[in-house]
Amino acid sequence: MSTETTTPAKPARTSRQRLGQFLSDNGALVGLVVVVVAMFIATPDFLTTTNLLNVGVQAAVVAILAFGMTYVIVAAGIDLSVGSVAALSAVSAGWIVGQGMPGALGLVAGPLVGLLAGLLSGLATAYGKLPSFIATLAMLSVARGLTLVISGGRPQSMPDEISWLGSRVLGVPVPILVTLVMFAITAFVLNRTVFGRSLYAVGGNEEAARLSGLAVKKLTAAVFALSGLYAGIAGMVLAGRLSSAQPQAAVGYELDAIAAVVIGGASLSGGQGRATGTLIGALVLAVIRNGLNLLNVSSFWQQVVIGLVIALAVGIDVLRRKTS
Amino acid sequence: MTTSEHPLLQLKGVGKRFGGVVALRDVDLSVRAGQVQVLLGENGAGKSTLVKMIAGVHEPDTGSIEIDGRPVRITSTRDAESHGIATIHQELNLVPTLSVAENITLGRTPSRLGLVDRRGMRKLAQEALDRIGLSVDLDRKVGTLGIARQQLVEIAKALSVDARILILDEPTAALTRTEIAQLFTVVNQLRDHGVGMVFISHHLDEIAEIGDTVTVLRDGAFVDEVPASTPEPELIRLMVGRSIEQLFPRRRPDLGEVLLQVKGLSSEGRFDDVSLQVRRGEVVGLAGLVGAGRTELLRAISGADNYDSGTVAVGGRQVPRHDVAAGVALGLGHVPEDRKTQGLVLGASVEDNVGYATLRSHARGPLADLAGQRRRAHQVSEQLRIRLNDVRQPVRSLSGGNQQKVVFGRWTLAGSQVLLLDEPTRGVDVGAKVEIYELINAVTEAGGAVLLASSELPEVLGMSDRILVMAGGRIVGELTADEATQDSVMSLAVKEVESTRVH
Numbered sequence: 001m002s003t004e005t006t007t008p009a010k011p012a013r014t015s016r017q018r019l020g021q022f023l024s025d026n027g028a029l030v031g032l033v034v035v036v037v038a039m040f041i042a043t044p045d046f047l048t049t050t051n052l053l054n055v056g057v058q059a060a061v062v063a064i065l066a067f068g069m070t071y072v073i074v075a076a077g078i079d080l081s082v083g084s085v086a087a088l089s090a091v092s093a094g095w096i097v098g099q100g101m102p103g104a105l106g107l108v109a110g111p112l113v114g115l116l117a118g119l120l121s122g123l124a125t126a127y128g129k130l131p132s133f134i135a136t137l138a139m140l141s142v143a144r145g146l147t148l149v150i151s152g153g154r155p156q157s158m159p160d161e162i163s164w165l166g167s168r169v170l171g172v173p174v175p176i177l178v179t180l181v182m183f184a185i186t187a188f189v190l191n192r193t194v195f196g197r198s199l200y201a202v203g204g205n206e207e208a209a210r211l212s213g214l215a216v217k218k219l220t221a222a223v224f225a226l227s228g229l230y231a232g233i234a235g236m237v238l239a240g241r242l243s244s245a246q247p248q249a250a251v252g253y254e255l256d257a258i259a260a261v262v263i264g265g266a267s268l269s270g271g272q273g274r275a276t277g278t279l280i281g282a283l284v285l286a287v288i289r290n291g292l293n294l295l296n297v298s299s300f301w302q303q304v305v306i307g308l309v310i311a312l313a314v315g316i317d318v319l320r321r322k323t324s
Numbered sequence: 325m326t327t328s329e330h331p332l333l334q335l336k337g338v339g340k341r342f343g344g345v346v347a348l349r350d351v352d353l354s355v356r357a358g359q360v361q362v363l364l365g366e367n368g369a370g371k372s373t374l375v376k377m378i379a380g381v382h383e384p385d386t387g388s389i390e391i392d393g394r395p396v397r398i399t400s401t402r403d404a405e406s407h408g409i410a411t412i413h414q415e416l417n418l419v420p421t422l423s424v425a426e427n428i429t430l431g432r433t434p435s436r437l438g439l440v441d442r443r444g445m446r447k448l449a450q451e452a453l454d455r456i457g458l459s460v461d462l463d464r465k466v467g468t469l470g471i472a473r474q475q476l477v478e479i480a481k482a483l484s485v486d487a488r489i490l491i492l493d494e495p496t497a498a499l500t501r502t503e504i505a506q507l508f509t510v511v512n513q514l515r516d517h518g519v520g521m522v523f524i525s526h527h528l529d530e531i532a533e534i535g536d537t538v539t540v541l542r543d544g545a546f547v548d549e550v551p552a553s554t555p556e557p558e559l560i561r562l563m564v565g566r567s568i569e570q571l572f573p574r575r576r577p578d579l580g581e582v583l584l585q586v587k588g589l590s591s592e593g594r595f596d597d598v599s600l601q602v603r604r605g606e607v608v609g610l611a612g613l614v615g616a617g618r619t620e621l622l623r624a625i626s627g628a629d630n631y632d633s634g635t636v637a638v639g640g641r642q643v644p645r646h647d648v649a650a651g652v653a654l655g656l657g658h659v660p661e662d663r664k665t666q667g668l669v670l671g672a673s674v675e676d677n678v679g680y681a682t683l684r685s686h687a688r689g690p691l692a693d694l695a696g697q698r699r700r701a702h703q704v705s706e707q708l709r710i711r712l713n714d715v716r717q718p719v720r721s722l723s724g725g726n727q728q729k730v731v732f733g734r735w736t737l738a739g740s741q742v743l744l745l746d747e748p749t750r751g752v753d754v755g756a757k758v759e760i761y762e763l764i765n766a767v768t769e770a771g772g773a774v775l776l777a778s779s780e781l782p783e784v785l786g787m788s789d790r791i792l793v794m795a796g797g798r799i800v801g802e803l804t805a806d807e808a809t810q811d812s813v814m815s816l817a818v819k820e821v822e823s824t825r826v827h
Contacts, residue, residue, distance in 0.1 A: 192694065194687045201680050204669035211628050211660055211667070212680035212734060213652040271671050 027317055028264050028280040035284055039291035046291055053173055057241070059286035060175035061086070061234045063279060065253055066260035067186040068118075068230025070278045071223045073261050074190065076203035076270025077132035079227045081121060083253035084143035086235035089114040090245035091147045093236065094156025103159025110162075110239075111232030117143055118228015122221035132224070140254070147247045156245040165240025175237050179279075182233065187275035199223065203270030259306075260285055263313040284309070330393030331356045332520040333378065333409070333489050338387035340373055347373040350387070351546045353539050355489055355520040360511065362531050362552060363524045364563055365541035366753035367723040371524055374541070375491055378522070379411040380404035410482030411491040416474055418481075420467025425449035427466050428481045452484035453477075456510045472503030476510060483514070490514065491522045496530060497751060500614045500779070508534050526753065528556045564755050572786025573758060575765050580604030583773040584742045586625060589634030594620040595797040598634070602742065602773040607764060609788030610777035611813045617797040618777040619661050622744045625775070626658035627651040638742055652681050657735030659728070661746040667731040668719050675701035675715040677730050681738040704733040708763060725756020732763055743767055745776045749783060761787055781810050793817050 039046040065082045072079045093110030097103055117139060124135040165174050190196040201209040202219050210216045234253075239245040262268065263284055264277025288309060292302045331354040339349040348370040355361045365371050376382045377389070380398040388395050391407050398404050404411070418427050425446050426433070434444035449462055458476045466474055475495060482490065492511075496504045511521065511534055523535060531538060535552035540562040547562050561567045584602040589595065595617040602608045610618045624631040630646040637643060638654045648658075660666035668677055679697040686693045686700075701715040710729045712722060719730055728748065735743060745764070749757045764774055764787060778784050784791060791808045793801040793816040801816040 192692060193690045194683050194692045195690065197676070197683055197692045198680075200672060200676065201669050204672050205665070207666045208669050209680065211626070211648060211658055213649040214680060214683075215649060271669065 028277050028284065028313070031263070031313055031316075032280050032284050032287070035287050035291070039287060039294075042291065043294045045294050051290065051294070053176065055283070055286050055290045056176040056179070057173045058290060059282045060173075060179045061238045061241075061250070062253060062256045062260055062285060063179045063282035064182050064230055064234040064237060065257035066264075066278045066282050067182050067275060068227035068234075069254075069257045069261050070186060070190070070264075070266065070273050070275060071199060072132070072227045073258075073266045073268060074203045074270065074273040075199045075220060075223045076206070077125065077220070077223065078258065078268070079118075079121065079136045079224060080133065080254050081117065081136040081139035081143055082227060082231040082234070082257055083250040084140045084147065085114050085117045085228055085231040086238060086250045086253065087245070087247060088117060088143040088147045088150075089232035089235035090158075090239035090249065091151045091156055091247055093162060093239065094158060094245040095150050097159045097162075098156065103161035106159060107161045107236060110236050111229055114232020114235065115225055115229040118231065119221065119225040121228070122224030125224060126217040126220035136224070144251075151245070151247040153247055155247070156239075158239050158243050158245060162236055162240050163243045165237050166243060175241060178233070178237055182230065183275055183279050186278075190273075190275055195219070195222070200271055203272075205271075256282075256285060259310045263310065265317060281313075284313070330390070332392065334390040334393075335374070335377070335384075336388050336390065338374070338377060338384040338389065340377065340382055340385050346544055348377075348384075348544045351541065351544075352549075353522075353546075355522055357488070357518045357520050358515050359536045360515060360521045360523050360534055360552075362535035362538040363522055363541065364531070364538050364559060366563060366755055367725060367751075368543075368753075369541040369563075370544040371541060372493070373544075375411065375493055375522070375524070378404065378409060378489075378491060380409075405485060405487075408486060408488035409491070410485065410487035410489070412475065412478055412482060412493060412495055414494050414497060416478050418466045418474055418478055421465060423463050424453075424460055424466055424469075424477055425462040427477060428452050428484060430481070432485075448484065449480075452480040455483055456480050457513060458510070470503070472499045472506065475499070476507065479510065483519075487519070489520050489522075491524075493524050494526065494751075495523075496525055496527060504530070526751070528559055528754075531559065560754055563753075568754065568758055571754070571758065572783070573761055573765065574607070574787050574789075575769070576789055577605040577769050579606050580771060583639055584625075584775065585635075585637040585640075587635045587637075589621070589624060589631055589636065591620065591624055591629070591631040593797075594629075595624070595794075598797075598799055600775075600792060600799065602775055604741075604771045604773055605768045606790065607768060607774040607776055607788050609784035609791040610775060610794060611781060611784045611791055612794035612817050614779060616794040616817065618794055619746055620797075621794070622658065622746050622775065622777055623660075625651075626656055626744050628658065628660075652738055652740070653685075655739070655741035656744065657681075657738060657740030657742065658744045659731050659735070659746060659748050661750075663724075663727055663731055668727060670720040671718055673716045674705065674710070674712055674719050674722070674730055677719045678704055678733040678737055681734050685738075700737055701733075704736050705730075708733050708736065709759065723753075723756070725752040725759070728752055728756070728760060729763070732760070741772045743772065743774045745774060745778075747778055747780075748776070749778070749780070781813060785810065785813070 045051060065086065069079055069082060089110040092113040093106035096109050097106040121135045121139045124130045125132045167174055169177060198214050198219055201214060202216050206216055238249055260281035261273060261278050263281035266273025266277065285306065288306060289302060292305060333355040335351065335353040337350045337352060340347045351374060363371050373382060377384050380401045380403045383399055389398060396407060398407065428449040429445045434441040434448060446462055456476060456479060458480060460469065460473060466477060495507060499507065531552050537549055538552050538554065539549050540547040542563060542565055580603055582601045583604050586598060586600045589598045598621055612618055623629040625636050627646055627648040627650065635642055638656060641654055643654050644650045664670060675698050678701050683692055686696055698715060705712060705715060708729045710726050710733065719727055749760055752760065767774055776784065776788060785808055789805050791803045791813060792799050793813055795817050803812060
């Protein structure tokens with residue numbers, strides 16, 4: 001990743017340094033630019049409005065999951081259940097509507113189911129003292145199982161209120177709008193609220209946070225509840241796009257969400273991470289998938305490429321931190 | 325002394341820059357066989373940079389390193405090892421879950437046909453232990469040993485690879501008096517065997533006891549080389565660059581009403597039926613051996629840990645048990661034993677760290693008052709003279725003394741009236757120590773109360789108005805500042821341990 005090419009020909013020394021600092025603080029952004037340029041060179045179909053909106057829609061579900069995951073990772077936890085919880089939320093919404101309830105109620109109930117599932121993981125982690133890896137691994141299985149039980153393994157049809165999430169407003173796909181709203185909320189909560197600032201302390205050093213009087217257990221439980229809520233919303237968007245809730249939807253999405261957060265510069269040991277980084281991380285993944293599709297690369301090889309990209313992105317980040 | 329006319333190790337005019345910062349310039353140091361060379365200087369004086377040069381972590385930019393009179397380059401820790409240099413760092417390099425024998429032979433485990441040769445391993449390990457006269461069970465897991473014995477195991481491990489030059493980086497920081505005596509016995513044996521040693525310590529009283537000569541560094545530069553018998557005030561003057569008239573500048577204000585009242589506090593296996601009170605303007609010292617229950621008591625009072633029975637009250641209002649936030653709201657401020665693992669979020673900024681206790685109380689609804697947090701961080705770092713470039717810099721980049729002041733700053737901002745201080749000057753250099761003592765004075769002069777636990781007896785004696793001695797989880801004696809001496813405190817602390825023991 002050369003920074004030379006983007007530097008103006010005769011820059012003042014300080015502005016060059018400032019640019020260097022900006023680039024090293026925003027490694028993920030540089031990565032995104034590189035990937036976009038590479039895809040544009042490889043196929044002219046990439047940089048069209050239609051395709052870019054397509055990338056946005058493809059990124060949406062993972063991005064929303066990843067915003068929720070950002071809270072968890074900043075607080076030094078991990079949430080493996082988000083994919084299953086998204087599916088459970090969607091199927092629950094479908095089931096409620098199937099019982100004759102209004103569609104709007106389904107739209108509200110789905111995310112609430114996600115919130116509840118996340119809260120259970122959070123309580124098990126904060127008060128049951130299970131490692132979050134284990135608590136959410138259990139929830140991954142429980143939520144997927146309940147999804148199959150509720151749906152009987154059959155897709156649930158979605159009411160108009162939820163299918164609307166797959167439509168467009170003023171030409172912009174609704175999943176993109178939902179993603180932007182969730183991004184703004186996440187950035188705001190992490191940067192500006194007492195809750196958000198406290199998470200960085202909890203993730204950076206839980207004991208120091210506790211001895212300063214922060215309510216570490218409540219914060220921990222809340223973080224997983226939030227992640228569950230985000231997963232519920234992602235589930236609605238996914239079901240809206242497909243106009244149906246698939247019991248096998250979003251399998252493995254937790255890994256993409258974690259990858260997006262980590263590519264965005266968060267540390268799995270906690271105390272670091274930003275909503276902006278996560279958004280960029282999700283876009284990097286979506287751009288690569290989309291580009292490889294345009295280039296007719298088989299989905300089998302796509303998995304290989306994505307894995308290498310994750311290793312590369314985090315590897316570069318580790319090196320960057322070591323040298324700075 | 326050996327017959328060799330050259331020192332084992334000699335550094336001539338070495339210097340090192342990191343970016344724009346000069347960490348070390350033109351420093352000389354020589355280590356002779358059978359000699360303990362003490363390296364003295366405040367935090368940030370360049371001791372660790374110098375040690376890292378010898379250990380092969382950093383290469384000097386200028387100057388030269390000679391071993392046995394021949395110039396060498398030490399570019400890696402492996403190089404250092406091959407020159408017979410071993411370093412015992414403050415953070416020990418042992419694997420707690422492996423046995424003593426496995427740890428000592430780690431990296432060169434004897435094997436036959438790819439299988440561990442257990443008998444060979446035990447033999448090697450036993451030889452290493454014998455060499456320093458240490459007797460521990462070879463099969464015991466290292467993590468189950470006390471910190472002092474772990475350190476001795478590490479020394480045994482270092483010497484078993486034929487080290488001739490041993491660097492001990494603050495080896496006594498975490499040890500009790502008896503453990504230090506045990507360490508010094510080993511150091512003396514090694515001296516007799518002709519090992520050359522570099523010894524770093526913040527405890528001036530240890531220098532005369534164990535050292536031969538002292539190299540003093542200040543601000544990255546060589547100041548002087550003096551005999552270890554140099555009187556302490558002179559050593560301080562060399563180290564700090566000015567004379568400190570009073571190491572313990574305690575000024576006693578008039579006492580007010582009782583502010584902290586602890587009644588019958590008990591916690592099974594930790595402390596038993598502890599009652600005490602601290603008045604406005606008063607510093608009460610908690611003395612006792614390691615394991616006497618001082619830290620546990622302070623943690624229980626602050627709400628960090630739960631307790632079984634008893635009450636804690638601040639200004640007549642009872643503090644709910646095991647609730648740090650409630651304690652903070654009532655005016656308790658706890659400076660924990662280990663600032664790195666309990667006091668600070670090292671990767672977070674100074675402004676965040678001083679602001680954690682006040683994040684909620686200054687918030688507008690759910691919104692954090694970020695501008696106010698920054699303004700208050702500026703104020704408090706000026707008030708406490710925390711030396712920093714920017715309140716946004718990570719607290720990790722500050723020196724130990726300034727890090728500790730950040731923890732104090734948190735409670736200054738929170739308006740804490742009662743400070744519970746646990747080893748407040750551990751790992752802090754002399755200059756910063758005096759500044760922390762002045763902070764204690766400022767707290768009591770403003771009508772606050774301080775409960776001060778420390779294993780540095782001179783500190784307890786010098787800064788307290790009244791001293792409570794703990795042993796085996798109980799308060800076994802109370803002495804006024806005037807009647808307390810090291811001997812009177814120690815005889816209380818030791819005697820009771822023999823007669824009453826919790827468990």
